Structures are given as structure tokens and as C-alpha cells.
Amino acid sequence: MNLVVKKFGGTSVGTLDRIENVANRIIEDLKRGETPIVVVSAMSGETNRLITLAEKLDPTYRGPAYDMLIASGEQVSVALLAIALQKKGIQAQPLLAYQLGIQTDKIYSKARIQKIDGAKLIQYCRDGFVPIVAGFQGVDEDDNITTLGRGGSDTTAVALAASINARDCEIYTDVAAVCTGDPRLIPNAKELYKVSYEEMMEMAGLGSKVLHIRCVEIAAKFGIRIHLRSTFEEREGTWIVPEGEIMENPLVTAVTHDANTFVFTLHPTPEGTSFLAELFQKLAAKNVIVDIITQSQTEKGQRLAFSITKEDVPLARQVLKESLGSSVQVEIMEDMAKISVVGLGMRNHPGVAATFFKTLADGNIPVLLVTTSEIKISAVISNNHLTLAAQKMAQAFSLVNI
Amino acid sequence: MNLVVKKFGGTSVGTLDRIENVANRIIEDLKRGETPIVVVSAMSGETNRLITLAEKLDPTYRGPAYDMLIASGEQVSVALLAIALQKKGIQAQPLLAYQLGIQTDKIYSKARIQKIDGAKLIQYCRDGFVPIVAGFQGVDEDDNITTLGRGGSDTTAVALAASINARDCEIYTDVAAVCTGDPRLIPNAKELYKVSYEEMMEMAGLGSKVLHIRCVEIAAKFGIRIHLRSTFEEREGTWIVPEGEIMENPLVTAVTHDANTFVFTLHPTPEGTSFLAELFQKLAAKNVIVDIITQSQTEKGQRLAFSITKEDVPLARQVLKESLGSSVQVEIMEDMAKISVVGLGMRNHPGVAATFFKTLADGNIPVLLVTTSEIKISAVISNNHLTLAAQKMAQAFSLVNI
Numbered sequence: 001m002n003l004v005v006k007k008f009g010g011t012s013v014g015t016l017d018r019i020e021n022v023a024n025r026i027i028e029d030l031k032r033g034e035t036p037i038v039v040v041s042a043m044s045g046e047t048n049r050l051i052t053l054a055e056k057l058d059p060t061y062r063g064p065a066y067d068m069l070i071a072s073g074e075q076v077s078v079a080l081l082a083i084a085l086q087k088k089g090i091q092a093q094p095l096l097a098y099q100l101g102i103q104t105d106k107i108y109s110k111a112r113i114q115k116i117d118g119a120k121l122i123q124y125c126r127d128g129f130v131p132i133v134a135g136f137q138g139v140d141e142d143d144n145i146t147t148l149g150r151g152g153s154d155t156t157a158v159a160l161a162a163s164i165n166a167r168d169c170e171i172y173t174d175v176a177a178v179c180t181g182d183p184r185l186i187p188n189a190k191e192l193y194k195v196s197y198e199e200m201m202e203m204a205g206l207g208s209k210v211l212h213i214r215c216v217e218i219a220a221k222f223g224i225r226i227h228l229r230s231t232f233e234e235r236e237g238t239w240i241v242p243e244g245e246i247m248e249n250p251l252v253t254a255v256t257h258d259a260n261t262f263v264f265t266l267h268p269t270p271e272g273t274s275f276l277a278e279l280f281q282k283l284a285a286k287n288v289i290v291d292i293i294t295q296s297q298t299e300k301g302q303r304l305a306f307s308i309t310k311e312d313v314p315l316a317r318q319v320l321k322e323s324l325g326s327s328v329q330v331e332i333m334e335d336m337a338k339i340s341v342v343g344l345g346m347r348n349h350p351g352v353a354a355t356f357f358k359t360l361a362d363g364n365i366p367v368l369l370v371t372t373s374e375i376k377i378s379a380v381i382s383n384n385h386l387t388l389a390a391q392k393m394a395q396a397f398s399l400v401n402i
Numbered sequence: 403m404n405l406v407v408k409k410f411g412g413t414s415v416g417t418l419d420r421i422e423n424v425a426n427r428i429i430e431d432l433k434r435g436e437t438p439i440v441v442v443s444a445m446s447g448e449t450n451r452l453i454t455l456a457e458k459l460d461p462t463y464r465g466p467a468y469d470m471l472i473a474s475g476e477q478v479s480v481a482l483l484a485i486a487l488q489k490k491g492i493q494a495q496p497l498l499a500y501q502l503g504i505q506t507d508k509i510y511s512k513a514r515i516q517k518i519d520g521a522k523l524i525q526y527c528r529d530g531f532v533p534i535v536a537g538f539q540g541v542d543e544d545d546n547i548t549t550l551g552r553g554g555s556d557t558t559a560v561a562l563a564a565s566i567n568a569r570d571c572e573i574y575t576d577v578a579a580v581c582t583g584d585p586r587l588i589p590n591a592k593e594l595y596k597v598s599y600e601e602m603m604e605m606a607g608l609g610s611k612v613l614h615i616r617c618v619e620i621a622a623k624f625g626i627r628i629h630l631r632s633t634f635e636e637r638e639g640t641w642i643v644p645e646g647e648i649m650e651n652p653l654v655t656a657v658t659h660d661a662n663t664f665v666f667t668l669h670p671t672p673e674g675t676s677f678l679a680e681l682f683q684k685l686a687a688k689n690v691i692v693d694i695i696t697q698s699q700t701e702k703g704q705r706l707a708f709s710i711t712k713e714d715v716p717l718a719r720q721v722l723k724e725s726l727g728s729s730v731q732v733e734i735m736e737d738m739a740k741i742s743v744v745g746l747g748m749r750n751h752p753g754v755a756a757t758f759f760k761t762l763a764d765g766n767i768p769v770l771l772v773t774t775s776e777i778k779i780s781a782v783i784s785n786n787h788l789t790l791a792a793q794k795m796a797q798a799f800s801l802v803n804i
Contacts, residue, residue: 016458053482056418058489065488065496065534069481072474079471080455086467087460094467098500099545143501 001035001125003166007135007157010044011174012231013077016084022172022231023084026130030090035125037164039135039157040081042073060314062287064144067108067137071097071145074134074153082132093129095121097137097145102156104138104146110287111138111146112214113155118163133160151212158215162222169224171211172231178203178210178238180399181255185390188400192253193236196243199253199342202376206340207258216240243344251352252343252397255390259383260310261291263333263368266324268301276304282319288312291338292369292380307338307369307380336368337386340378341393353377359396365389403437403527405568409537409559412446413576414633415479418486424574424633425486428532432492437527439566441537441559442483444475462716464689466546469510469539473499473547476536476555484534495531497523499539499547504558506540506548512689513540513548514616515557520565535562553614560617564624571626573613574633580605580612580640582801583657587792590802594655595638598645601655601744604778608742609660618642645746653754654745654799657792661785662712663693665735665770668726670703678706684721690714693740694771694782709740709771709782738770739788742780743795755779761798767791 006029013019022040029036050070054061078094085092100120104111124131135153138146148155154171161169177191178200195203197220204213210228219226219240229237239245269275276295283290293306308316313332320330346352356377360367365388369380381389394400408431415421424442431438452472456463480496487494502522506513526533537555540548550557556573563571579593580602597605599622606615612630621628621642631639641647671677678697685692695708710718715734722732748754758779762769767790771782783791796802 016455020459050478053418053478054485057421057482057485061485061488063488065481065484065494068496068498069478069485072477072481075474075477076452076455076471079467079474080459082467083456083459083463083471086463086465092467094470094546096470096547144496145498 002033003035003037003122003125003164004029005037005039005157005161005166005169007039007153007169007171008041008231009153009171009173010041010047012172013040013081014044016080019077019080019084022081023088023090025231026085027088027090030130036130037121037125037160038081038130038132039153039160040074040077040132041135041153043077046073046076060318062109064108067147068145071134071137071147074136078132078134085130085132091129093124093131095131095133097134098139098143100133102138102159104140104148106140106146107287109147110149111140113138113148113159116159116163118160121160122164148214149212151209151215154212154215155218158218158224158226161224162218167225168227169219170227170229172229173210174231175210176230176233176235176237178228178254180253181390181394182208182257185257185387186255186394186400189394190399190401192238194239194241194246195253196246196344197240198243198375199344200240202342202373203254203256206256206342206376206378207338208254208256211240249345250343250398251345251349252341252399253345254342255393255397255399256340256342257386257390258309258338259386261307261336261338261380262310262313263305263307263336263380264316264320265303265305265331265333266320267298267303267329267331269304269328271302279323282323283316286315286319288316288319292371292378294369305369307336333368335383336380337383338378338380339386339389339393340376341397342376344375346375355396356393359392360389363388363392404435405437405439405524405527405566406431407439407441407559407563407568407571409441409555409571409573410443410633411555411573411575412443412449414574415442415483416446418482421479421482421486424483425490425492427633428487429490429492432532438532439523439527439562440483440532440534441555441562442476442479442534443537443555445479448475448478462720464511466510469549470547473536473539473549476538480534480536487532487534493531495526495533497533497535499536500541500545502535504540504561506542506550508542508548509689511549512551513542515540515550515561518561518565520562523562524566550616551614553611553617556614556617557620560620560626560628563626564620569627571621571628573628573630575612575630576633577612578632578635578637578639580610580630580656582655583792583796584610584659587659587789588657588796588802591796592801592803594640596641596643596648597655598648598746599642600645600777601746602642604742604744604775605656605658608658608744608778608780609740610656610658613642651747652745652800653747653751654743654801655747656744657795657799657801658742658744659788659792660711660740661788663709663738663740663782664712664715665707665709665738665782666718666722667705667707667733667735668722669700669705669731669733671706671730673704681725684725685718688717688721690718690721694773694780696771707771709738735770737785738782739785740780740782741788741791741795742778743799744778746777748777757798758795761794762791765790765794
């Protein structure tokens with residue numbers, strides 16, 4: 001059997017017509033001799049509708065009931081695609097996480113897959129069924145439904161591929177390829193044909209919404225080649241592959257951004273080494289993901305700044321309220337954005353940081369926080385400056401079509 | 403523990419406000435020392451919305467994907483009620499069929515519960531959680547979701563009560579009690595305080611939408627007293643109990659109707675005994691429930707008539723098309739209604755049938771099909787005559803308030 005996992009995103013199954021289109025596409029694959037295993041997201045808009053219901057009852061609750069609620073969207077699209085395939089004469093088997101033993105930890109809304117019963121999946125294929133699997137969901141050891149976080153269906157797809165030793169995983173979406181930058185900000189961004197796992201992980205972590213970071217991590221761990229492509233076009237898109245498959249690395253592969261950044265500033269913070277450790281431990285315990293952290297000395301004492309994404313703001317506020325004395329002033333800067341450049345080529349070329357900061361300076365764009373790694377540089381700037389910064393950065397690193 | 407199963411129907415959880423109202427009601431029960439186990443239906447309108455999606459893709463498909471689809475409505479309301487309770491400080495455990503091992507057969511859309519893991523449910527109560535269970539759904543031996551048919555959440559509730567040896571099961575709904583007739587047809591119908599299982603089963607089978615027949619069957623089998631009452635009022639409603647608890651039976655307890663009746667007439671049907679057996683076997687194989695059957699001899703040969711409900715019409719047409727030769731004329735009468743009177747008292751009073759037919763005759767109402775049992779008489783009439791027939795019947799048997 002030529003097993004290929006194919007994941008269709010929310011826009012790809014956003015209407016009944018589009019679901020029938022996906023069904024037709026699967027039938028074409030069957031005719032070509034592929035044995036498809038299909039993963040689907042919720043119909044676009046559905047997950048947001050469910051989240052709104054939950055938040056009207058309680059804006060802060062996270063737990064098994066929340067995950068059970070938002071996982072129902074995938075259940076609907078799985079069932080509808082299975083019905084569409086049956087109608088066209090194809091035997092389809094709709095499958096939820098509990099049926100495949102997609103086991104996760106108990107970190108609701110951000111759960112991580114621990115194991116999958118790949119043998120069961122293969123058996124359905126052997127029996128002549130096309131398995132249609134709900135993305136985004138798992139079950140914990142107590143059989144509660146868990147969810148994998150936004151974009152989690154990509155993770156489901158790659159994890160399924162790993163569980164059955166498939167080599168390729170196709171992610172069908174509404175964009176034709178990964179680009180050197182978000183085309184909404186950089187209209188003449190280039191399409192990338194191949195990107196390494198490492199770069200893609202950085203890009204996902206830095207705000208590129210194209211692929212979920214955990215999905216790329218699993219692909220890298222098991223050597224699964226991800227083919228990201230459009231549901232609405234036949235042509236190839238972008239391959240996310242091991243570094244060794246890429247012959248030549250440009251200095252910078254892409255510019256990415258995250259417009260959802262909030263910066264918390266605490267001043268003056270208590271002296272001593274234990275404060276920082278305790279604070280970040282408490283934030284971690286609430287599953288708040290802290291991104292950039294900087295600390296500086298001022299006349300009035302230590303000043304701490306850190307950035308988080310918008311969705312974690314209510315939880316972070318709560319932690320700060322519980323753990324800080326009244327002497328510490330907390331300032332929250334909304335409407336911030338993180339802009340980053342990513343590229344394996346940076347490893348061997350020292351001039352990237354200089355170009356990065358010169359580009360921001362030339363645009364008179366103030367920089368609030370900075371962080372770097374071997375293959376990326378990030379800066380937090382005001383959201384107002386984001387488009388300008390992204391376009392200048394793309395030009396400076398030759399990421400645009402001329 | 404004073405375990406009481408409480409089922410809330412679709413209108414009871416139809417909006418977020420109503421879900422909070424149910425949560426408050428459960429908190430009152432906890433304060434009174436009850437240990438509630440809650441079963442909920444889908445928010446009103448939701449199941450129909452899902453069915454419409456399925457039918458747009460394929461109007462005839464029934465199978466695991468269909469049941470998975472329509473079971474998602476209960477998943478949403480279970481999760482929302484659990485979130486509402488958590489917000490009010492109550493530990494709630496949302497539970498789907500697979501988590502409780504609500505095992506059914508494989509007759510999708512009309513599945514029957516075979517067993518439930520009651521011990522698990524009791525353990526959640528012991529651990530201080532209020533279990534919130536999805537009604538209407540089960541799982542078959544292959545772990546596929548099944549559904550129990552319209553009103554199936556009532557069945558879930560009573561089956562849960564049986565699985566934990568509870569004595570009472572409360573069914574909260576939007577009517578305050580079972581009445582001697584449908585108040586929309588008979589505005590001055592009386593409320594019934596106690597009804598026997600046997601009468602209630604007949605009434606459910608004859609079109610009373612108040613309780614699902616299977617639910618009353620299970621209650622009768624395990625001696626569970628059902629208390630049907632309003633979600634929106636505090637007072638008691640109707641108790642459905644063993645016959646022995648009812649001191650005196652009126653001649654007729656209630657008049658019921660089913661406006662969803664279709665009559666198929668086949669003429670002339672093939673001679674010989676095998677035809678009928680084969681036809682009804684084929685209909686049964688498709689899970690078409692045939693209600694009244696009559697056969698008569700005419701000059702041109704045998705004439706067969708039978709009634710089914712509207713939802714089974716497409717399947718019945720298909721069976722007839724496959725099994726009849728072109729010589730048999732099939733006539734389908736739409737817009738028919740079945741009117742019935744039910745009462746344990748009929749057993750010992752022979753005059754009921756006479757009054758029944760005299761009442762129809764006095765109203766000039768033609769009768770198409772007739773069937774009787776020990777405690778009921780039914781006639782199929784035109785839908786146009788239904789209101790008149792129901793009102794006259796209620797008067798004839800003293801079922802109205804004066």
C-alpha cells in the first residue's frame with residue numbers, strides 16, 4: 001500500500017461544496033493508486049463560534065469541558081466528509097481520537113500527543129476503507145478529550161504519518177506555498193520550494209501561521225516530508241524536509257511576524273535571584289508561554305520586561321496579581337508586534353544582525369525587546385510600524401520578486 | 403448517596419441563559435443533599451441543523467458517519483453545562499458515551515442500549531464530581547458512535563438510572579406534565595398525576611412526543627419511577643410508575659395522535675402466503691417500522707394497506723421499487739394522521755370501541771385503517787379531520803376540564 005496522510009484545513013472543508021471537492025480530490029488519489037488517510041479540521045469559523053460560547057459562560061476556564069466543546073467542530077467535518085465519500089461510492093470510516101487511541105498528556109487546550117495506534121489505522125486501509133480522522137483532538141489517560149492548540153490538526157496528520165511509518169504527509173490549505181513573508185504585508189513575497197525543518201520551526205514559533213510548530217517537530221523527529229499545498233490548485237507547493245535535502249541556503253529564508261504580542265513591564269522588581277525563577281515557574285504552571293525576556297538595571301532598581309501572546313494575557317494578569325506586592329508597578333503594552341528574520345544561512349554569515357538593525361533604524365522604528373538564536377533574529381516593535389518593517393526587511397534580504 | 407438521574411431536554415438547554423438556569427437548579431439539588439447525575443440533550447434546533455447538513459449531501463445515507471454527526475450536538479451542551487457549573491464553583495465531569503461504555507447494537511440512528519458501566523458513574527460521584535452525560539448517544543462494539551433515535555436522551559437517562567440502581571429518574575422538559583391529550587389540539591386537556599408504564603408506552607408508540615417509548619420500556623423493566631416535570635417551574639409534574647401504584651383507572655386515560663402518518667396501498671398483490679412475509683422482512687431489514695397493516699379481498703385481487711411514519715418513506719419506496727413487479731399498483735396517501743385512545747381501564751370495559759367509532763361517525767370522519775390492543779384503539783384518518791376528532795374524543799371520554 002502506498003499510504004499517504006492528507007490533511008485538509010478549515011477553509012478546505014468550509015462549505016458542503018468544498019467538502020464534496022475534497023471528496024473528489026480523494027477519489028482522484030485513489031485512482032492514482034494511493035491509499036489515502038485523511039485528517040480534517042473543523043469547518044472554518046466553527047471553532048471560533050464554539051470558543052465564543054465557552055467564553056460567554058466563563059472567559060478563563062480551561063479543562064476537559066472546554067476541550068470537549070471545541071473538539072466537536074472536527075467531529076462534524078469528519079462525519080460530513082465521510083458521508084460525501086459514501087455518496088460517491090467510496091467506503092469511508094469516520095474516526096475520532098478515542099477510536100484510534102490518540103493518547104495525549106493532560107494539558108488541556110495545549111496537549112501533546114504521546115502515542116497513536118497506527119496498526120488500527122492500517123487495518124481500516126487493508127479492509128478497503130478510507131479513514132477520515134478528526135484532527136486537533138486526543139484523549140488523556142482518563143479518556144477525556146484533549147485538544148492540541150490552534151493548528152493542531154497539522155500535528156495530528158504528521159503524528160499519524162509517523163505512527164504508520166509513512167514517508168510523506170500532505171497538508172492542504174488555502175495558500176499555495178510557504179512564502180518568504182506574509183503576502184498580506186509583503187505583496188511581492190517569493191514562494192519557497194523547500195524549507196528545512198529547523199527553519200520552519202523557527203518560522204512557526206515566530207508567528208508564521210502556515211504550520212503548527214509541534215507538527216514540524218514531529219516531522220523532524222521521524223523524518224516525515226511535509227508537502228504543503230493548495231486544496232484549490234493542482235500544482236506542488238512547498239516541501240518541508242531535512243536540511244540535507246536543501247542544496248544551498250540563502251542568507252535569510254523568510255521574514256515572519258506576530259501581531260498578537262503584548263509586553264509586560266515590571267518595575268522595580270524585588271532584589272535577589274529567586275524572584276525571576278518563581279515568577280516564571282508560576283507562569284509556566286498556568287501554561288502561559290513567555291517569549292522574549294529582558295532585564296535591565298535602572299536608578300530605581302531592576303526592570304523586567306517580557307512578551308506573551310494575546311490569548312495568554314488574562315492568565316498572566318492573574319499570576320502577576322497573586323504573586324506581586326503593591327510596590328511593583330506593572331505596565332502592559334498592547335498592540336505590539338514581533339518581527340523576525342529566519343535562515344540556516346545565518347549560521348555562517350555574521351552580517352545579518354547588522355543589516356536587521358540598520359533596516360529598522362533607517363525606517364525610524366523603535367525597538368523594544370530583542371532576542372536572537374543561531375538561525376533567527378527577532379525584535380518587538382509597535383504594531384503601527386509592522387508593515388513598513390516587514391517590507392523593508394524583505395527588500396534588504398532579497399526576499400521579494402522584482 | 404441519594405443518587406438521582408436528571409435529564410434536561412433541548413429547550414431546557416436551548417440558550418446560554420437557560421444552561422445557567424439548569425446549573426442553578428443542580429446547585430439547589432446539591433444543597434438539598436441529592437447526588438445528581440445529569441443527562442442533557444442537544445440545544446434545541448441543533449440536531450435539526452446537523453441533519454440538514456447530512457441530507458444536503460445525501461438524503462438517504464444512514465450509518466456511523468451520520469450518527470457521529472448528529473451526536474455532536476449533545477457533546478456541545480454537555481461541555482457548556484459543565485463549564486457553567488465549574489464557573490459557579492461546582493466540580494463537573496463532562497462524559498460522552500465512550501467514556502461510560504454506553505454499549506449499543508449497530509442499528510445506526512435507532513440503536514438500543516445493551517449495557518452501561520454504572521460503577522464508573524458512581525465513582526465520579528464518590529470523587530465529588532457531578533457527572534454531566536451526553537444523552538442520545540452510545541458506542542457499538544467497533545467503537546463507532548451510535549444514536550438512539552429521536553427522544554433518545556430520555557432513554558439514556560433511564561438506562562443510567564437502571565445501571566446504578568437508582569429508584570427515580572427526573573425528566574425535565576418544557577411541558578409541566580403529561581396531559582390527557584396534546585394541549586395544542588385540545589386546549590382544555592387535563593394534567594395527569596400518575597400514569598402506568600403500560601399506558602405511557604402505548605401513548606409514546608401512538609404519537610405522544612412527551613416520552614420516548616424505549617425509555618419507558620427500560621423504566622418498566624427495572625422499576626424506575628420517572629418524574630416528568632418542567633424545567634421552568636418548581637412544582638411536581640407527572641409520575642410514570644408501576645400499575646400497582648395507581649389506585650383507580652379511568653376508562654380512557656388519554657387521547658393521542660400522530661400527524662406524521664403515510665399510508666401505502668398495494669393492489670393487486672401477488673397470491674400466496676410468501677409475499678407478505680418477504681415484503682415485511684425486507685422493510686424490517688431496512689429498519690422501516692410498519693405500524694398498522696390491513697389486507698382485504700377485492701374483485702381485482704388482494705389489497706394491502708400499511709402505515710409508516712414520514713421519516714421512513716424514502717426507504718419504504720426504495721424497498722417497494724426493488725421488490726414489486728410492474729403489475730402491482732402502489733398508492734401513497736400523504737397527510738394522514740393516527741388518532742388513538744389509551745387506558746388500562748379498557749381491559750374491563752367493553753364499550754370503549756363503540757364510543758370511539760360513534761364519535762368519529764358523529765363527526766363524519768372517514769376511517770382508513772384500524773387497529774386495537776387490550777388497552778388502546780387507533781384509527782388512521784385524514785390530517786384535516788384530526789383536530790375535530792381529538793376534541794370530540796376528549797369530550798366523549800371525559801378527558802377535559804369543564
